[in-house]
Amino acid sequence: MAKYPFSEIEPKWQKYWDANQTFRAVEDPAFAKAKRRYVLDMFPYPSGAGLHVGHPLGYIATDIYCRYLRMNGFNVLHPMGFDAFGLPAENYAIQTGTHPAVTTFANIERFKKQIGILGLSYDWAREVSTCTADYYKWTQWIFIQLFKRGLAYESNAPINWCPSCQTGLANEEVKDGECDRCGSKVTRKRIRQWVLKITAYADRLLADLDKVDWPEPVKAMQRNWIGRSEGASVHFAVDGLSEKLEVYTTRPDTLFGATYMVVAPEHPLVSKLTTPAQQAAMSAYVEAAARKSDLERTDLAKDKSGCFTGSYGINPVNGRKLPIWISDYVLISYGTGAIMAVPAHDERDWAFARKFGLPIIQVVAPEGSPAARIGTCGDPDEAFCEEGIAINSGDWNGLTTAAFKAAITKWLEDQGHGQGTVNYKLRDWLFSRQRYWGEPMPLVHCPKCGIVPLHDDQLPLTLPETTSYAPSGNGESPLANIEPWVNTTCPDCGSPARRETNTMPQWAGSCWYYLRFIDPRNDRAFADRAKVDYWMPVDLYVGGTEHAVLHLLYARFWHKVLFDIGAVNTDEPFQRLVNQGMMLGEDNQKMSKSRGNVVNPDDIIGEYGADALRLYEMFMGPLEVSKPWTTAGIVGSSRFLERLWAMSEKPLDDAPPSGELLRLLHRTIRKVTEDSANLAFNTAISALMVLSAEANKAERLSRPLWEALLKMVGPYAPHLAEELWQKLGQTASIAYAAWPGFDPLLCESDELTIVVQFNGKLRADFQVPKDTGREEQERLARLHPKVQEYLVGKEIVKVVVVPGKLVNFVVR
């Protein structure tokens, strides 16, 4: 018989699904909340580079899951769209003059074509692109809500600046001191910026991680990034100055060990602290620190540097005078930008004290050590950073670190010298970009009213047309040069005013796109609240780990703000998150053009068909783990499909199968049902292969078995399944055929194999009827000829019997 003509059949069914709107999702109240599922892929940036076989991995997985859910009576929302603002299209525009929208939409079309041939069951009627005005109208609207709640503010603090991208970057976009996008060294720049106050949500972003079903590593990364720490703020009087110097420490129990203090070069008190004698040295140091890049400043290997201010702080616990230094190892952006230095119990302070000959006093000793008993000790050899017992701390000696922390914090509060404090590593989110191809910020600078947001009826504020996309490089976006656009009137008072010219970062559009899919054409709200209630939260969200602290943190933040203003029904957007593993090249390296190991899905589909590619990508291993692509391996999936195609020619019997084949059928249904629900597609496919191989051994095919098999194949190889389903005389799509059920009783075998072990080593096996009792099983085991042989000259110490499984003789 002819080979499976996938190149005819696959387009045929793709056209059918499209023409019949088979996967259109409708908010039908007949489905109870428990019978609705929102299954979401992380939407792509439509780059011009084209896809490799790794890109569709997650899309195939969610598609199979959605098809499985539909056959099980769920109403499924499964949309797709495009994260369409971004630098590549803009950079191309600078080079060629082509409008970024032109490039972007061309790439979107190409992308849709490429994933279209995979037979993915998206509701394309809900497609959105973040760069269209009807979409970013609502991005702007949400930004205004943030602004109105005081969560967006202007800042002039120095920021991360990428000299190549010519724009500011968020902390999350800087990796190892380099731009996450282009790899250029990030520098510091002081320009006016818009910042979102994500730190106001730090506690909730941390606590609510406990509510969601996400991979632990991703939760750990977010917890790390938020970086909550508990400690105390301590106020140090400064000799000869009215101002107090406030420091933050997680170890208030080491206050007696403080021997000097350090403030960051950018600290506001630096000039007041500097005595005339130190003035020259201090200016030189501050200037040198300002010139250093972030990477230079945070390089651990470098020597500590610093400069004495000439001033002294007074330690509130013992009145001791502590010299105040400045050093760039203290960061202005964390805590109070000033520290008390305890060299005996902190590696960094230790290194600094050693370099500058500052005293070192040990105030914590390991529990049980002699020092802990007598309350004092000699000079330490290295910093001791663990917890222990207080020494050299006056009346506090002998307390454990934990007890001392609590006691001294209370003492500080009682004496007015400080208080317990919680700190976060998370910084506010640098939100403005000095580029063209992004959402314009819907704000106006009015000389009378200050910064005024546009009114709702003035949205969207569309991007002006221009011919010059190049950034000015001086911290202004190209929009600043478009005078007719910049000059406007104040929405509130009507006076002449100027528009904000910064644009939003690419993350803005992706912060809420999952909500727009719910009601994509609504022009009165970002989404109708009843529809939000119908679908939200997202039940399953599949994408790569690269967004663990970027998109996934930002989106949670925006969602919580929307929750707080009553616009959404849940305080977390994504209930369950799954990270698909990376598809590596055949050489086990990351797939990339520069390595020359890229495999194009179009080529594979051309040779083997989309169903074979889908099947193979899922068969290769668990969804979550990274694995290398092997083109040679795909023939296994292809052969399986060919076998099904050939089997469809066999004569059919109406009777169900009998005996072992019936049992295998029910077991397979059980296995494939469980595995499909758990996204364990590799083992489900394996079970389908076993069943088809067994069923194929007979000359004739049982129709009930064949129908069940086709339905189970449906989500995995939908084109072939539809074709063979139609061949059976079915007129409706298999996409909504009822998923086959199984009978647990029919899964069980009448006979069980019992294995016999001697001291845990396998020696024999035999068959027993199911329901054989414990004693009977042991008796039959003893009668087994090989067992008798092994028992000769041995003494039985113990017999372990697991009914239906094994008998283990422990012998001597």
Add this chain to the structure above:
RNA sequence: GCCGGCAUGGCGGAAUGGCAGACGCGAUGGACUCAAAAUCCAUUGUUCGCAAGGAUGUGUGGGUUCAAGUCCCACUGCCGGCACCA
């Protein structure tokens, strides 16, 4: 340095504490063929043995258990994230 994750045949992988290696790729042998491809059948962890049958085996070293790939402790290697956050 800190926090995660992973480690099983030639390869991808499978295995509620109970027959390690399901399923697939590859390889070897055979059938079909003038021949090849395709297809089908058989074998395929390593090792000793003509065979029957042994021994050994899930990164390393210990431990718990009648029984450990699976649980516990200590390592090693690889991958990812963070990194002067006081």
